[in-house]
Amino acid sequence: MSHTTRRRLLNFLSLLLSLGAIGGAEALLHLFDIGPSNRLFLLTQNRREPAYAINPKAAHRFFQPQYLRHVPFDARFPADKARDTVRIFALGASTLVGFPNPPETAFPHFLERMLADAYPDKRFEVINCGITAINTFCLLDFAEEVLSYQPDLLLIYAGHNEFVGPYGSTTPFVYFGDNRTIVRSLMRLQSSRLYGVLQNIVRRVLPEPPQGRFGLHLVTRHVDILDDAYRATGENYRRNLETIIAAAADRNVPVMLSTLVSNLKDFHPLRSACPELGELSTADLALQGERTIKDKLGQSPYCAALHFELGRHYYDRSQSNQAQQAFVRARDMDRLPFRAPTFFNRILHQLADDKNQVILSDTEAAFRTASPQGIIGSELITEHLHPTVYGHYLIARTMVEALARDDASRHWDQADLTRLRPYDEYARQVGYTLAQQVDRRNALILMLKQMPYERPPAMLYRQITNLIRQQIRDIPRLSSTDFTIFRGKGGERFLRQMLEFAIPSERADLHEQLNALFMST
Structure with missing residues (x-):
């Protein structure tokens, strides 16, 4: 055996031993239940029966400790599913938390009550899995887990945090680049018990960072509509959803995707690329009329603020189609992309068209129908993207109507939509005062x-x-x-x-x- 061959063999054996040691350590940590759990739900013992309760720190690996997002409610369900129960898991981020309104006003809580009315002979469990600031990368592991709990439907409202949430191109949290294969590989490493133990050791040794204020101000990196990161983020969004849909299909579980809504009419873009304006504000230009705005757009075609002012100009004159187009461009060109761009909803429509077991709930269409001039604004959205409480009611009602039309819910019996009640009654039921x-x-x-x-x-x-x-x-x-x-x-x-x-x-x-x-x- 040559010296080179011997050296390569020794290196290979060293690698195997190292991997074996790591694997052994991981196995021991699992055996003795050492280290933080990454599971979304933990098995608990109620007085009468075992149940799964949501893990309030399930998202610990996605955030720095000072920004850890805790689950704000106690979602739980029986470990043994009753025969007559329809079990639905709702996955998403802060919209499912109800923010900035009380958590109990989020649409899953309306949905559970509406389904009970529409299908009076069935018992429904709508389990809210919402965690603030997460995105579809985070949902990959959570979806795989909840599919093991005998769901009858997986419901997803997600997409606004693809740029700014963990692993996103502008995130202030965990970032490994835009290559999805690399991100997924490193996510698997993060999900190990060994990683969690080492992370805890480092946190104890190093000085504890000051408790930071969580909010939009944390995001400082910009992305433009022509950037590679913009395109890559959309592709990762599509592939993450495809992975979840495929996993659900393997277990014969239908998936409901909801289109996304955000404030077009009443939320000014946060960052704009307007190099030609100097100190002149877009509002000053708007006072000079449509021609002036369009002249400046000729010089700065990707200026989100100018498109927004043009939209306001058209809206004030009831030119609804032109206003909608201008507002959409303003949102899509915002360089701090907290609101999902237009092509995300196109992806959701395409996924619903391509897959037999995917149900589309077109929340965007419902919101447009309920909005003045068909343009979504502060009537249904509180700030940039979170619905009002009535907006949550509307999301839930749209979902019930979509389910009633789809074959996937036919075995639940025939829906009676005439039993659905007005908003005020459901708002009282969820405790909104x-x-x-x-x-x-x-x-x-x-x-x-x-x-x-x-x-x-x-x-x-x-x-x-x-x-x-x-x-x-x-x-x-x-x-x-x-x-x-x-x-x-x-x-x-x-x-x-x-x-x-x-x-x-x-x-x-x-x-x-x-x-x-x-x-x-």
């Missing part, structure tokens, strides 16, 4: 105020002004107890501070109305 609405509206004002604009646009001041007026309208309707609680939590002081971000010409009037409201009680 006026006090919650007023409290969360203050939180929404704060979120809008903290939007990471380089220069706050006029639209932001208009939104905050409208929200303050809604507070002035609704606060007198609170019970005396709820009013006292609101005031004790600093609600009045907060609204007075937010007058700084109202439209300047309306601040004096708002100040007088706040004085009248709080000094008369």
